[in-house]
Amino acid sequence: MSDYSSAIEREVPTNPSPLDPAFVPSPTIEVVNASKWFGQKVAVSNLSCSFGPGVTGILGPNGAGKTTLLRMISGLTDVSGGSVKVLGVNPRKDYHVFGSTSLVPDEDAVYAEMTGRRLVSYAAQLANTDASEAAIDDAITSVAMEAAAHRSIGGYSKGMRQRIKVAAALVTKPEVLILDEPLNGTDPVQRAHLIDLFHDLGDAGRTVIVSSHVLEEVERVSSRVIAIVDGRLAAAGSVEAIRAAMNDKPYVVRIATDRPRELGAALFSSDAVLSVEAGQGSLVVRTTDIVALGRLTPALASALPARLSGFKPEDESLESVFRYLVERS
Amino acid sequence: MTPILALLRVSIRQALPVRRSVMLAILETAPGLIYLFATTNRTADAAFQGAVEIGAGTYFALVLPGVSIVIAAGVLGNERRDLTLSFIALRPIPRVGIAATKLTAAVTAAFALNLVGAVVLGGSHAIRSGNWSFFGALAAGALVATIAYASVYVPLGFMTDRAVLIGVAYLLIFENGIAALLTGLAALSPWRVGISVFADLADGARLILDSSTAPLSLGRALVTTAIYVAVSIGITTRLLRKRDLA
């Protein structure tokens, strides 16, 4: 378990340890000390991380720098400092890499007068990939847009535009797929479908990066998360690992028992317990050492005696992690 | 279809949406209609003189530049403003290829409209005089002028939202004001480059046009145009390489 509090004070590694969760062993994308500023505004500050095959979620509040990071990775924007390499090359210097990458931007970057089908076909032609009817059909079917593909994009809803953009990105069969808030405007059924699609692509060995400020989406889409706050890397790794690394944030544990007041009084004498709140049928304990609490609780319950029917950490969700990271910054 | 051809085809189609094309095409007919009405009872020589003067004063000096500026400033500029630039820029197409293709699209779309004006004016003159060679000279001059304008305004449209306004000011103040007085600046006036080609190809036109209106020989006009094109592609390529595209 890495030490989060020492991690944020560390020097940004130029030769990162292979165990550092911000980095992956066989990266397709390497971001090294990347910074981006627009005049006086620093959007991304000294950020280092890497991405590899599979799905990685980029999480952060609005204005955190997620879109700027994705634009630097995709080659739309140059870095002000540091470097970005995609498949071993700088995307700003070598346009050939665009044959292996695809970006689905957040904004409505589509031609309203085209039909969905025409847009997908145009994307395939521009990338010099298979632009046959079968290839276009495949891409359109993968996002469930068969019924609307012949209509002009100007008449699409927001969710339909997002999906046709994903289809236009997929038709080029990219090795790296970068999606900025791809689930915006989609309904629950469409969202589930797209999430499954991203998982399939990740499982097939493609590098898929999905950014979002919606915690539930990131939790469902990816197992690996890069959290960005105020343009800086705030955390990296799986949700559970990030939570475990947050040493200075007490755990909140709900213990279900038939004698909450007695058990609470007994627990309160332990140094590991910061506070106890007794309710009906359960008590809520704040502790700095969840392992010690886990050993202590059954022993005290047995001594009382009290019946234990539950022991559940209440704040291992991404929401509590996210809130902690934002407030801490 | 290759990426370049696909880009060219879509860019031309986007540069000529129906309503705008109809409006601009109607505008293009104005010099020809003005000529028809203005030369109702004129002799052949006077009709030719009218055709040259209206061609110079209205078609080359106002209508052709206006249409060319609007089309050229939009081929890349509108992509940037509509946020669709990423769709074409993040493709395995060399930047110089994108620059050259967009310039070609601008010239093709603008010339398609300017040809309408040349047909109406040239056709009107043919009705008056029975001579169609005037149309040929007009079309050749229009093509050269269109290339020159597109070369300037494609990169300018990419650089700024105000390219058309700059173009209008440039047209009215510099090209039809300052450059008329200082013939040494004529090469900086794209329409004068075009009209110089027209003047060399239309027999007798040079006798009517003064040196400040058609200051270049055919050869110098073509070389100047080639320089415009090379510089334009160079600047646009550099902008695509160096500028943030979003």
Next chain:
Amino acid sequence: MTDSQGAVYDLGYVPYDGERLGRSGARRTVFWDGIRRVLGIRRKARRKVLPWALIVIAVIPAVVVVGIGFFVPGEITDAVGVAQSHANFFVLGGTVAMIFTALSAPELLVPDRREGVLSILSSRPLTSTDYLMARLASLVAIVASFLLLPQVVLYVGLAGTHPDGLFRGLVQDAGDLPKILIVTAIYVVAFVPLGFVVASLSNRKAVATIVYIALMIGLTSLAEAIVQNNVFTGGRWVALVAPINTSDAANNFVFGTENPESLLAAANIHPWYGIVALAGFGFVGIAFSVYRYRRLM
């Protein structure tokens, strides 16, 4: 707080119960927004450059003329007369106002359509006609100010050069004031409605600007060619289709400084017909714009 069913927390939210300004408030808001948008007020500095440069271009000549009048009293009025001065400055001001309309009408109408703001405005107590009339009022107010500002400078300045003092000068030339207002209205009616028609049809500001300027110049050239060459029977009435010529002729008529070489004079048409024609075209132009926006909002 209970932990069984649910609870409602008082976060201090209080629904608004103040005055509702209603439709008239919405119209005023759109009007003032139009003024600020066109003049670049509360916007970046570069948005102010063009409109204020045009204002300076319109006013400076009047300041220069008044300055000459102070140094050489009577020079201007002896040479051209006060009325002629006003009429001449309306011709200059009219040209600047035309360019200003070409730039401003698209600025007022196109962005709201392109950026999807019309649907938001529709959800307010604002009809499509309210919206368009408020935008029209913004443009009319600014164009009229354009035209009036140099005239006021001229009026006060020339009065200041009066040998019996400023007050006598103001009283003596007071008869020009209603004429100034009338001619201002004529130029506004000549230029603004067509600007609105073009801006309501085009989705690009630049295209609308170019098409407007081209129409104004093109109609003038076409009318001149038809009238001067007597192309067809009744062709002289085409002179009424040229807003620039018609407004200039009406301007000279009101100030009594008629120009026998004007297009209307060449067409043997009394300037009153020109004024009626401008009003008619203006009405049709605004009616078309209202019709167009009824379909959009």
